[in-house]
């Protein structure tokens with residue numbers, strides 16, 4: 322039997338109402354991501370990338386269309402049912418870390434696993450593994466405020482992966498990092514992808530997109546291109562300047 326897609330959007334639409342004015346952010350998106358795939362989402366500012374990631378992770382509600390997670394329809398779930406499923410199946414990394422300031426690094430990383438139902442022992446072992454992989458083993462006991470931006474983002478990635486999520490969603494995870502920290506984040510992403518992690522990630526960075534199996538290009542809330550990295554430039558007429566660099 323073939324596995325269902327990890328995440329699937331069918332004719333997904335999101336229209337924000339701001340002061341009575343409808344703002345269409347996502348306008349009929351169809352997207353299927355299969356187990357083990359790494360999909361990069363690119364597109365200009367305001368094209369709907371963050372909105373799409375939030376909808377796929379149930380952090381925002383769609384206006385119309387369907388979302389399926391792991392073979393289960395989820396867009397019709399109650400907020401609490403979504404929250405439960407999200408804890409079990411989804412890891413998030415945002416541009417601005419979102420670490421809990423008054424918890425140690427270790428607790429930040431263990432929390433999702435504990436919320437997802439892992440035993441304290443399993444949560445601790447997973448945390449030890451991830452922090453070691455990211456070169457942060459010696460930082461486990463400190464508070465996030467004592468870390469550099471790059472270290473905080475690595476902790477955020479460890480936290481997102483703590484629960485062995487079915488799906489890793491990331492919104493510009495290297496957006497605020499210098500090149501050295503970007504390399505560390507990319508190394509772990511590449512490592513977990515190799516081990517089968519399904520990833521959907523928003524990025525402006527050609528190096529990040531270059532690691533993906535597919536690049537989905539958004540423009541004005543619609544997918545205008547979806548395919549392997551190398552073909553993006555040709556297919557969208559050379560406007561994806563940052564993707565072009567990949568070939569140099």
Ligand SMILES: Nc1ncnc2c1ncn2[C@@H]1O[C@H](COP(=O)(O)OP(=O)(O)O)[C@@H](O)[C@H]1O
Nearest residue numbers: 337339344346365366367368369370371372373
């Ligand atoms: N919470 C919101 N309320 C109203 N409009 C929003 C909201 N979030 C995003 N938008 C609008 O939706 C469009 C897409 O935004 P966004 O998904 O943040 O794009 P991107 O991440 O590609 O920069 C933009 O026009 C933006 O102004």
Ligand SMILES: [Mg+2]
Nearest residue numbers: 370371372492
């Ligand atoms: Mg955004």
